[in-house]
Amino acid sequence: MLRQILTSAVFAGVAAGVLAALFQLWLVVPLIMEAELFESGQRVHFATDGSTQSDRSAPSVWAEPLRHVYTIGFSAVTFTAYAFFMVAGFALAARAGHVITLHRGLAWGLCGAIAVVIAPAVSMPPELPGAIGAEVGPRQMWYLTCVILTMLGLVQIAFDKRPRALITAPIFLLVPHIIGAPQLDTYFGVAPAELASEFVARVMGVALISWALLGLFTAYFWTRSEEA
Amino acid sequence: MNENAKAVAATQTKARIDADMMGIAGAVLLGLTLLFAAGFAQASILHDTAHDMRHAMSFPCH
Known part of the structure; x- marks a missing residue:
């Protein structure tokens, strides 16, 4: 193995x-x-x-x-x-x-x-x-959280046959976006x-x-x- | 199969499962180490050489 x-x-x-x-x-x-x-x-x-x-x-x-x-x-x-x-x-x-x-x-x-x-x-x-974003540390944390929660949601869709997965999988997929990623309140792109x-x-x-x-x-x- | 042989078989199965779990945990650990170095570490030598890959792979870069 x-x-x-x-x-x-x-x-x-x-x-x-x-x-x-x-x-x-x-x-x-x-x-x-x-x-x-x-x-x-x-x-x-x-x-x-x-x-x-x-x-x-x-x-x-x-x-x-x-x-x-x-x-x-x-x-x-x-x-x-x-x-x-x-x-x-x-x-x-x-x-x-x-x-x-x-x-x-x-x-x-x-x-x-x-x-x-x-x-x-x-x-x-x-x-x-050249794009100016929010601080890199919090963005990395949000990114990792989003990746892990999305994976958990997809695993439930693929493998969890219990009916409750129909509720929990979308929650896992949506929560990172409900929380939202760190963002600046202005546009800086050049x-x-x-x-x-x-x-x-x-x-x-x-x-x-x-x-x-x-x-x-x-x-x-x-x-x-x-x-x- | 007598009781003794059953016990031996059970122990062997358990040992194999534990070795599998060690392998899986090892794979996750190796993956995390490589990913941190290539995608997340902010040391400037790593950041500069991995720069294009980080942007192209959509890691938060700087």
Whole structure:
């Protein structure tokens, strides 16, 4: 069991993490680098000379190769962490008599994207560099609370057949948003609204595909090492 | 199966279950450690190198 947990988490996490980083480098990182031009003032939207528009173009991702090597590395570490949580879940589900298949792995992965990215984004959207938000500590606390409660809600929907789960699952899913994330009472963004919305949409799309791959890979390595 | 063998079998099952739980707890602990380092620690070397990944993965960054 221990070997099964270690090998499937590391193989699946690194594979999904590297692929996720490639999707990020293609779709998300150029927008981050473009936003940094506004953060540093190299590009100004609604300049004081009266012009409302600013150029649209992202810096080349090939300009800073080392920076992206770090991104790939940390993406692999992060997805390995997610894979460890997923195999822990697989092991618990297996003990309860559930069989892990590739299809179920995919469903686990999509639920992971919902819990870790999409649900928290409802009250605390992903932020471009240069966005000024509330203090980072309380936001991290809210984020973790939202992820854990969303996971508990999804687990109840998936596994709890008792009628009371119909009441408790929505409560778990909604409570973080009823409490609300820490927010400032003013807008500070310097980047164009189009850039920010494109960034948020792509973060969610990349999260969905990355987590789907993580679920598939983790289920693949899990079932393979079960047979071995 | 005599009583003695039953007791041995029960002990073995219990030992296996405990080892499983240790594995599961270990996996959660490892996951938390990696996640904290990559996504949440504010040390500036970690923050700077993990910066793009944190934004792209929607962690609260700074």
